[in-house]
Amino acid sequence: MSTTLTTKEAPAGGDPSPSWISERSGRGDAIFKGLTIAAAALILLALASVFIFLFTQGFAGFTQPAEVYSKYGSSFWGYVWPLLASTIVASLIALIIAVPLAIGIALVITQYAPSWLSTPVAYVIDLLAAVPSVVYGLWAGIYLAPKLVPIYEWLHEHLGFIPLFGDVVSSGRSISTAGLVLAIMILPIITAISREVFSRTPRLHREAALALGATRWEMIRMTVFPYGRSGVISAVMLGLGRALGETMAVVMVLSPGTLFTFNLFSGSNTPSIAANIALRYKERSEGTLEVLIATGLVLFLLTFAINFAARWAVARSERKLAG
Amino acid sequence: MAKSIDVSDLDIYYGDFLAVQGVNMTIRARSVTAFIGPSGCGKSTFLRSLNRMHEVIPGARVEGKVSVDGQSLYDANVDPVAVRRQIGMVFQRPNPFPTMSIYDNVLAGNRLNSKRMKKSEADAIVERSLKGANLWGEVKDRLGKPGMGLSGGQQQRLCIARAIAVEPQVLLMDEPCSALDPISTSAIEDLIHELKTQFTIVIVTHNMQQAARVSDETGFFNLKGAGQPGHLVEFNSTEKMFANPDNDATEAYISGRFG
Ligand SMILES: Nc1ncnc2c1ncn2[C@@H]1O[C@H](COP(=O)(O)OP(=O)(O)O)[C@@H](O)[C@H]1O
Ligand SMILES: [Mg+2]
Numbered sequence: 001m002s003t004t005l006t007t008k009e010a011p012a013g014g015d016p017s018p019s020w021i022s023e024r025s026g027r028g029d030a031i032f033k034g035l036t037i038a039a040a041a042l043i044l045l046a047l048a049s050v051f052i053f054l055f056t057q058g059f060a061g062f063t064q065p066a067e068v069y070s071k072y073g074s075s076f077w078g079y080v081w082p083l084l085a086s087t088i089v090a091s092l093i094a095l096i097i098a099v100p101l102a103i104g105i106a107l108v109i110t111q112y113a114p115s116w117l118s119t120p121v122a123y124v125i126d127l128l129a130a131v132p133s134v135v136y137g138l139w140a141g142i143y144l145a146p147k148l149v150p151i152y153e154w155l156h157e158h159l160g161f162i163p164l165f166g167d168v169v170s171s172g173r174s175i176s177t178a179g180l181v182l183a184i185m186i187l188p189i190i191t192a193i194s195r196e197v198f199s200r201t202p203r204l205h206r207e208a209a210l211a212l213g214a215t216r217w218e219m220i221r222m223t224v225f226p227y228g229r230s231g232v233i234s235a236v237m238l239g240l241g242r243a244l245g246e247t248m249a250v251v252m253v254l255s256p257g258t259l260f261t262f263n264l265f266s267g268s269n270t271p272s273i274a275a276n277i278a279l280r281y282k283e284r285s286e287g288t289l290e291v292l293i294a295t296g297l298v299l300f301l302l303t304f305a306i307n308f309a310a311r312w313a314v315a316r317s318e319r320k321l322a323g
Numbered sequence: 324m325a326k327s328i329d330v331s332d333l334d335i336y337y338g339d340f341l342a343v344q345g346v347n348m349t350i351r352a353r354s355v356t357a358f359i360g361p362s363g364c365g366k367s368t369f370l371r372s373l374n375r376m377h378e379v380i381p382g383a384r385v386e387g388k389v390s391v392d393g394q395s396l397y398d399a400n401v402d403p404v405a406v407r408r409q410i411g412m413v414f415q416r417p418n419p420f421p422t423m424s425i426y427d428n429v430l431a432g433n434r435l436n437s438k439r440m441k442k443s444e445a446d447a448i449v450e451r452s453l454k455g456a457n458l459w460g461e462v463k464d465r466l467g468k469p470g471m472g473l474s475g476g477q478q479q480r481l482c483i484a485r486a487i488a489v490e491p492q493v494l495l496m497d498e499p500c501s502a503l504d505p506i507s508t509s510a511i512e513d514l515i516h517e518l519k520t521q522f523t524i525v526i527v528t529h530n531m532q533q534a535a536r537v538s539d540e541t542g543f544f545n546l547k548g549a550g551q552p553g554h555l556v557e558f559n560s561t562e563k564m565f566a567n568p569d570n571d572a573t574e575a576y577i578s579g580r581f582g
Binding site: 114115202204205206207208209210211212213214215218222223226227 | 408421422431489
């Protein structure tokens with residue numbers, strides 16, 4: 001561009017500066033830009049410092065002498081894998097229960113229910129998110145767990161040939177109960193985000209489907225789902241992140257065991273990584289802290305990997321669409 | 324397969340708001356009928372009541388009678404989904420499905436009607452519909468590409484192809500050219516001329532020359548005043564409407580001496 005009118009660096013000796021150059025708006029933009037960059041940098045800094053902390057403090061945890069892992073195994077990996085497996089299994093149970101439910105509720109609220117019904121339902125679901133996790137833990141450990149025993153018994157009796165449905169612990173405080181509580185805890189966030197993206201499906205596209213003679217469900221499949229897919233995946237990732245990291249509810253529901261079994265109803269499963277850190281944090285014996293921090297690092301890397309995988313999957317499917 | 328439409332004493336509401344009042348008209352089969360009138364007088368609303376798209380808006384309803392070849396559209400036992408499969412619609416803004424390829428966009432309606440389709444059959448429908456919409460030559464080498472990658476005019480013709488792929492009896496078009504450039508507009512006007520040999524076409528347009536060029540009959544809608552319902556002022560052959568309308572308001576509107 002040959003014009004110098006819009007740049008502030010224009011030589012002062014030229015024409016008198018035209019009045020449409022406003023110093024004020026330029027400064028506002030500069031301040032806003034600075035703030036944005038600062039905020040972004042702060043987030044990255046916090047993330048980096050957490051990672052550096054986990055790495056430097058936890059690194060020693062990988063190579064502690066066998067006694068430190070005590071009854072759990074003879075090496076760090078022997079110690080961490082049951083915890084990791086419990087974490088993943090509890091979170092998977094939570095997702096399997098919560099995701100279809102959340103999507104269903106979001107669909108009913110946005111597509112089917114009249115507004116006098118959908119508004120209060122949406123409100124109540126949002127309220128679920130406001131309940132502190134310690135309260136969920138109390139409720140589930142004391143009240144819900146025993147109530148679930150008959151259901152577990154029934155599943156064990158009729159589907160016991162599947163190793164997942166083994167012997168039932170009499171307290172009901174098993175990994176399946178933990179998964180169920182986690183499901184309730186992640187339901188609101190997944191529902192709220194799904195509801196938001198579903199309700200934003202452009203009317204243009206919904207009407208395109210309806211005008212072709214689509215039933216409401218067909219319209220949802222043709223427009224609402226494809227349009228909302230990446231948003232729903234983000235919602236699921238947020239829910240999963242919360243489930244993986246949730247501590248109190250799992251601490252209070254699971255009776256801390258020492259091994260991993262595929263029996264979801266067993267009372268002897270290890271807690272999840274986060275719950276284990278909370279449980280053993282006070283011990284403070286030599287080397288234990290390092291080991292706990294190292295497990296924290298493992299959890300951090302796991303959530304990171306899952307998030308990256310999900311982003312990648314979304315980006316790839318969107319690239320395919322953009323073709 | 325083209326059918327005629329009879330409308331009698333039709334009142335159209337959004338909740339308690341009466342948007343269009345007392346419309347009577349007969350739309351002939353295999354002809355192009357245009358609706359003109361100022362913005363907000365209810366042209367779109369009326370058009371959408373002809374394939375029961377009006378009622379997808381919460382609280383929207385109609386009173387009165389619309390029948391297509393004698394079959395009343397608003398009878399209790401009539402399924403609106405079935406009505407929309409017979410009476411296709413093209414919207415003001417092109418709206419191909421963004422997640423579908425050109426090929427899948429054309430077949431979207433057919434896939435609703437019959438789940439199982441042979442590949443050869445599907446290919447034939449796609450080719451016939453795209454040719455019908457004058458789009459085949461431009462897209463035949465990239466049928467697998469997303470419909471959103473096309474220009475606005477091409478997207479609108481894709482939407483027309485999608486609407487005619489199911490071989491509807493009536494095709495409703497709501498200002499189909501208003502978002503398009505003059506060249507795309509004339510392509511679509513040519514297309515309307517060809518389509519009327521097979522379909523009954525009803526088109527809303529804010530462009531008087533367009534109404535004069537494409538339609539056989541024209542209806543003029545107007546508002547009595549702000550906040551008042553829209554109504555049909557005059558319905559006559561296009562020739563008469565533009566040369567010698569019965570109503571003074573029609574004449575004023577068409578000659579541009581309006582308001
Ligand atoms: N979704 C809607 N809800 C409530 N009122 C509407 C809606 N759509 C249109 N209207 C009203 O109905 C009247 C007719 O609108 P419309 O049919 O869009 O007119 P036109 O297509 O002739 O410009 C206007 O008063 C408009 O405000
Ligand atoms: Mg309109």
